[in-house]
Amino acid sequence: MKARVIETNEGIQNEITVDAFDVFARNIRDKGWNGVDSMIASGIKGGNVLEVGPGPGYVGLELAKKLCLTSLTGCEISPAMLRFSEKNAAEYGISAHYVLGNCMNMPFRDKNFDAVISNGSLHEWENPILAFNEIYRVLRTGGRYCITDLRRDVHPLKKAMVYLSTQPKEMRPGLITSLNAAYTASEITELLRHSDLRSATVSSNFFGLCITGEK
């Protein structure tokens, strides 16, 4: 297994990449591959939900469509992505609240949320332990979290299959750099052990990993 190669510590900022990412994330949503079903299966039920690294916002917006949320908040490091999440929330007719911020130091009070979700963002976090501690801090006691992401140890055949089906084509190199930056389940289990989310359950699936638990 090759070592991780860091992709970014600043999120996705470039306007052209953000534009293409919106189209890509829309395709993933339409295929039902964006982790929403895993989040619901993990016990996320609604209430005041925080999405970490929402990007164009489809994951939280789909969750809000499927569950009855009291509120949907997003914490996103990229101003360019925030413009898309706000536009997409308006298109869904959902009044989500997106905040510019870094998940390693989130601008929210302690115990502010009933649930925290995140998809495809973990491999970009500069210090996942700090982010896990922040997720724990902003969750109320008994609140649930579900963090899904790619995993680096995915089988090469699956990698090739997903690479070739990735649209728009200009996102294909980004898929590979994201996979190279992603963690394996055992690496993430080790990081979690050093964080406030140490009681989390980690599982691997077809193309990624899923971290779930309760505060």
Ligand SMILES: C[S@@+](CC[C@H](N)C(=O)[O-])C[C@H]1O[C@@H](n2cnc3c(N)ncnc32)[C@H](O)[C@@H]1O
């Ligand atoms: C690959 S995108 C995934 C977007 C979306 N969750 C999805 O599944 O389509 C990762 C997102 O996480 C954001 N991000 C990366 N590091 C972050 C951080 N430290 N704090 C908040 N957001 C971050 C990026 O800017 C980007 O919008």
